[in-house]
Amino acid sequence: MAHLESFLKSFKGDISTPSDADYAEAISRWALNARRNAKIVTFPKDAQDVAFAIDYAKTSGLPLAIRGGGHSTSGASSSENGLVIDLSRYLKEVTIDVDNKLAYVGGGALWEQVDKAAIEHGLATVAGTVNHTGVGGLTLGGGLGWLSGMHGLVIDNLVEATVVTADGSVLTASKVENPDLFFGIRGGGCNFGVVTRFVLQLHPQRRTVWTGEIIFPATILDQLISLTDRWWSCGLCEKEGMLQMFTRPPQDPNPCIILILFYNGTEAEGRKNFKDFFDLKPFMDLTREVPYEMLNSIQNEHLVHGQCRLIKGVFQIKLHAESIRQAMERVIVHCNDEHSSLLLLEFFSLAKVQSVPNGDCAFVRGPGANVMSISTWKNDTAENSAYARTAAREITSLIAAGQKEFLGVSNEGYGNYDQDAYEKDMKNKAPFLFGTNYPRLQELKKKYDSDNLFCKWFAITPA
Numbered sequence: 001m002a003h004l005e006s007f008l009k010s011f012k013g014d015i016s017t018p019s020d021a022d023y024a025e026a027i028s029r030w031a032l033n034a035r036r037n038a039k040i041v042t043f044p045k046d047a048q049d050v051a052f053a054i055d056y057a058k059t060s061g062l063p064l065a066i067r068g069g070g071h072s073t074s075g076a077s078s079s080e081n082g083l084v085i086d087l088s089r090y091l092k093e094v095t096i097d098v099d100n101k102l103a104y105v106g107g108g109a110l111w112e113q114v115d116k117a118a119i120e121h122g123l124a125t126v127a128g129t130v131n132h133t134g135v136g137g138l139t140l141g142g143g144l145g146w147l148s149g150m151h152g153l154v155i156d157n158l159v160e161a162t163v164v165t166a167d168g169s170v171l172t173a174s175k176v177e178n179p180d181l182f183f184g185i186r187g188g189g190c191n192f193g194v195v196t197r198f199v200l201q202l203h204p205q206r207r208t209v210w211t212g213e214i215i216f217p218a219t220i221l222d223q224l225i226s227l228t229d230r231w232w233s234c235g236l237c238e239k240e241g242m243l244q245m246f247t248r249p250p251q252d253p254n255p256c257i258i259l260i261l262f263y264n265g266t267e268a269e270g271r272k273n274f275k276d277f278f279d280l281k282p283f284m285d286l287t288r289e290v291p292y293e294m295l296n297s298i299q300n301e302h303l304v305h306g307q308c309r310l311i312k313g314v315f316q317i318k319l320h321a322e323s324i325r326q327a328m329e330r331v332i333v334h335c336n337d338e339h340s341s342l343l344l345l346e347f348f349s350l351a352k353v354q355s356v357p358n359g360d361c362a363f364v365r366g367p368g369a370n371v372m373s374i375s376t377w378k379n380d381t382a383e384n385s386a387y388a389r390t391a392a393r394e395i396t397s398l399i400a401a402g403q404k405e406f407l408g409v410s411n412e413g414y415g416n417y418d419q420d421a422y423e424k425d426m427k428n429k430a431p432f433l434f435g436t437n438y439p440r441l442q443e444l445k446k447k448y449d450s451d452n453l454f455c456k457w458f459a460i461t462p463a
Contacts, residue, residue, distance in 0.1 A: 003056060003059050003060050004056070004060075007052060007053075007055075007056040010052045011042065011044070011049055011052045011053065011056075012044075012045045012046070012049055013042060013043045013044040013045040013049045013089075013090060014042075014043040014089065015040055015041065015042050015043070016040070016041040016043075017039070017040050017041075018037070018039075023041070026038075026041040026084075026086065027041065027078065027084075028070075028305075028306070029070040029071075029072075029075075029077065029078060029305075030069070030070050030071045030073075030132070030303075030305050030306075030309070031071075031072075031073040031307070031308060031309040031310075032306055032307055032308045032309075032380050033073065033075075033308040033309065033310070033380050033385055034070070034072060034073055034074065034075045034076075034077070034078055035075075035078060036065075036075055036078035036079055036080040036082075037080055037081065038065075038078065038079050038080070038081070038082055038083065038084045039062060039079075039081050039082060039083065040062070040083050040084070041083075041084045041086055042083065042084065042085055042086065043086050043088075043089040043090060044085060044087070044090065044091065044196075045090045045091075046090075046091070046196070047162060047164050047170045047196045047197075048170065050085055050087075050164040050194050050196055051164050051168035051169075051170065052168075053083065053085050054085070054164065054166065054168055054194070054453070055168055056083065057082070057083040057453070058166075058451075058453065060083075062079070062081075062082045062083040063079050063080070063081070063082035063083070064079060064082060064083050064084075064085065064453055064454065064456075065077055065078055065079035065082060065083075065084045065085070065456050066084070066085050066087070066136075066190050066194050066454075066456070067084055067085065067086040067087065067088060067108075068087050068088065068107055068108050068109075068134030068135065068136030068137050069088070069108075069110055069132065069133050069134020069135070069136065069137060069138075070088070070134065071130075071132075071133050071134055071137060071138075072137060072457070073309045073310050073311050074457075075456075076137075076190075076456040076457045077137070077456070079456075085194055086108070087106065087107040087108030087136065087194075087196065088108035088134070089108065090106075090108070091106040091107050091108040091109075091196050091197075092106045092108040092109040092110070092113065093105075093106045093109070094106065094109055094113045094114055094117045095117075096117050096118055096120070096121055096123070096202070098121045098123070101123060101201065101202040101203065102159065102199055102200065102201065102202060103117070103118055103123075103125060103198075103199070103200045103202055104197060104198075104199055105135050105197065105198045105199070105200060106135075106196070106197060107135070107136045107194065107195045107196045107197060107198065108134070108136070109134070109135045109136075110131065110132055110133065110134055110135065111127040111128045111130075111131045111132075111133055111134075111135060111138070111296060112131035112132060112293075112296070112297070114127055114135060114200070115127055115131060115292070115293045115295070115296055116293045118202050118205075119205060119207065119291075119292045119293050122204060122205060122206075122207065123202040123203065123204060123205055124147060124202065124203060124205035124292060125147070125151065125154070125157050125200045125201060125202050125203065126143060126144075126145045126147045126148055126151050126152065126153065126154045126156075126157055127145045127146075127147070127154070127296055128143070128145055128296060129144075129145055129146060129243070129296055129298075129299060130296060130299050130300060130303055131296035131297050131300065132300060132303075132305075135198060136190075136195055136198070137189075137190075137416070138154060138416060139154045139155060139158060139195075139198060140155075140185055140186075140187070140188065140189045140190060140195065141187065141189055141363075141414075141415045141416035141457075142154065142155055142186075142187050142363045142414065142415065142416060143155055143416075144346070144348060144353075144370070144414070144416075145296070145348075146209075146211075146241050146262050146264075146295060146296070146348070147203075147205075147264070148241075148348045148349070148350070148352065148353055149236065149237070149238035149239065149240070149241060149348050149349035149350075149351070149352060150203070150238045150239070150264070150352065151201075151203055151352065152352040152353050152355070152356065153353055153356075153363065154200070155186040155187060155361060155363060156352075156353070156356055157200050157201040158186060158198060158199070158200060158201075159174065159199045159200065159201055160172060160173065160174040160177075160198075160199040161173045161174070161182070161185055161195050161197065161198050161199065162195065162196045162197040163178075163181060163185060163192065163193040163194065163195050163196075164193050164194045164196060165181075165192065165193040165448045165449065166193065166448060166449040166450075166451065166453045166454065170196075171193075173185055180444055180447070181193075181444070181448065182361075183360075183361050183362060183440075183444070184362050184441060184444045184448070185362070186360075186361035186362055186363060187361050187362035187363025187364070187415075187434075188362035188363075188434070188441055188444075188460070189415065189457040189458055190454050190456060190457050191441070191445060191449065191454050191455075191457070191458070191459065191460045192444060192445070192448045192449060192454065193448060193449070193454065194454075205264075205292055206264065206265070206292070207291060207292055208266075208289050208290060208291055208292060209262065209263065209264050209265070209289070209290065209292050209295055210261075210262070210263045210265060210266060210267045210269070210270030210271075210287065210288070210289045210290075211260070211261060211262045211263070211270075211287065211288075211290060211294075211295055211298055212260070212261065212285075212286040212287030212288050212290075212298065213258050213259065213260050213261075213284070213286040213287070213298070214258075214259050214261065214277065214278070214282035214284065214285050214286070214287060215256055215257070215258050215259075215282055215283060215284040215286075216256065216257045216258075216259075216280060216281075216282050216283065217254065217255075217256060217257075217283065218246070218254070218255040218256055218257055218328065218332075220257065220280050221246075221257065221324075221325065221328060222321070222325075223280055224244070224257060224277075224280065225319055225321045225324055225325075226321075227276055227277065227280065228244070228319060228345075228347075229318070229319045229321075231276065231277075232319065232347060232369075233318075235349070235351075236347065236348065236349035237273075237349060238264075238349050238351070238352065239263055239264040239265060239273075240262065240263050240264075240273055240274075240349070241261075241262040241347060241348045241349075242259060242260065242261055242262065242274075242347040243259070243260040243344060243345070243346055243347070244257065244258075244259055244344070244345040244347070245257070245258040245259075245260070245342055245343070245344050245345075246324075246327075246328045246331055246342065246343040246344075247331060247335065247340065247341065247342040247343070248331070248332050248335040248340075250335075250340060255328070255331075255332050255335075259277060259282075260298060260299070261274050261277070261287055262295070266289060267287075267288065267289040270287070270289075271287075307376050307377075307378075308376065308377045308378070308379070308380050308384065308385070308388070309374065309375065309376050310374070310375045310385070310388045310389060310392055311372055311373070311374055311375075311392075311417055311418075312372060312373045312375075312389075312392035312393060312395075312396045312413070312417070312418060313370055313371065313372040313373075313396065313413030313414050313416075313417025313418050314371050314372075314396045314399050314400045314403070314411045314412075314413040315366060315368030315369065315370065315371070315403065315407060315411055315413055315414070316345070316368055316369055316370075316371050316399060316402075316403050317367055317368050317369075317403060317406035317407060318403075318406060320399075320402025320403065322402065323398050323399050323401055323402025323403075324343075324345075324399070324402070326398045327343050327395050327396075327398040327399055328343065330391070330394055330395050330398065331343050331373075331395060334375070334391040334395070338377055338378055338379065338384060339375065339376070339377045339378075339384070339387065339388060339391070340375070340376045340377070341373065341374070341375055341376075341391055341392075341395065342373070342374045342375075342376075343371070343372075343373055343395055343399075344371065344372050344373075344374060345369070345370075345371050346369055346370040346371070346372070347369060348369070350367070350369065353365060354367065358435075358436070358437075359436075359437070362434060362437055362441055364433070364434060364435045364436075364437060368403075368406075368407065370413070370414050370417055371396065371399050371413075372396070372413070372417045373391070373392040373395040373396050374392075375388035375389075375391055375392050376388075396413070410432060412429060412432045412433060415433050415457075415458055418433075429458055430458040430459060430460050430461070433458050434458075434460070438460070439463070441460050442460055442461060442462060442463040443463045444460075445460040445461070445462040445463065446462040446463045449462070450462050
């Protein structure tokens with residue numbers, strides 16, 4: 001009790017506990033199944049408040065979680081009977097330095113805020129393809145988006161960060177200040193502290209882009225695989241991107257294939273670029289030229305808050321037709337009255353991403369593109385969660401089997417898309433995620449968080 005009283009005297013922000021009227025909202029998350037019953041939720045007003053909250057969690061023996069956008073389906077931003085540092089209420093400001101082409105972004109901001117603030121000045125940076133995703137989680141895990149073909153990962157555009165470490169120190173991390181910490185946070189997730197501010201490099205960006213969905217019957221699957229293989233094998237240009245989604249819509253017996261197309265140019269340029277895909281004759285064409293700030297909202301209506309969700313990812317080097325067919329068959333089976341399933345293939349030019357050598361930061365760059373299974377279900381029960389987890393692993397295992405020739409048996413996927421693990425399992429996957437960087441990260445963990453206070457996302461075991 002004395003610890004709490006002392007904490008409240010110093011802490012300038014807000015708190016929410018189970019007896020408060022706003023508690024249900026305070027523990028809500030994008031994925032309903034990621035909600036946990038925290039003992040206390042803190043809403044710090046500045047970095048020093050974050051330090052006070054960390055100290056209180058340590059002295060009280062409370063497991064700690066950090067919430068930015070709250071998009072983790074594994075519960076990484078929640079803490080059962082623990083303490084949550086929620087950055088989304090006060091630490092969410094976005095300021096644009098036009099002259100230096102920099103965005104100063106609070107750790108609790110969403111990508112929608114960054115997109116809208118920057119494009120007012122004809123600027124943009126790599127952002128998530130869903131704009132209600134938090135800046136913090138996506139960035140610290142690497143960060144891919146529609147502009148990755150031109151500008152790489154989000155972390156390739158991270159200039160500086162303000163980090164509150166486990167001992168309460170407020171540090172600047174950059175290439176010149178605390179460069180070891182800067183190495184760790186670029187891909188190492190929340191293993192080393194709480195990031196209260198990001199400084200991101202901005203780039204000139206045209207005000208409109210061409211994007212949207214075209215939808216096909218599943219009967220064109222073989223033609224689409226063949227065409228995509230030829231298109232992908234030729235090498236993507238930096239201005240284009242595509243998501244391919246295979247699913248069966250609710251209350252519809254007919255499976256379909258949805259392509260989300262992107263071209264950083266005019267509608268005429270986009271349609272010309274993707275002419276071969278239009279020649280497959282989609283039964284619906286929703287593509288159009290839109291203001292840039294709408295680009296990352298295209299998927300929002302399908303990814304609303306408050307549903308149960310699970311994401312599981314793997315990599316692919318080359319399309320494997322039979323494994324995709326098998327995965328599509330299982331997707332259809334797992335679309336029923338309680339569950340829906342979706343297989344998503346992601347295609348961005350990775351040349352810019354791969355131009356940065358491994359060893360530059362914690363993130364490990366490979367040649368593979370992302371594939372993920374997204375499971376959604378209605379009722380938040382243990383049985384439904386287990387079913388969804390089994391279905392997602394089955395579907396991604398089929399894709400992984402088709403990639404063994406290129407990637408071997410270990411195909412764990414991109415960390416931000418591997419959220420099916422139980423929280424206690426994530427530590428075991430860290431060596432696979434970080435590869436040859438893992439021993440170095442263990443040393444950093446020993447330096448900045450030897451007691452493993454920050455352990456909710458692929459927790460690194462201190463050296």
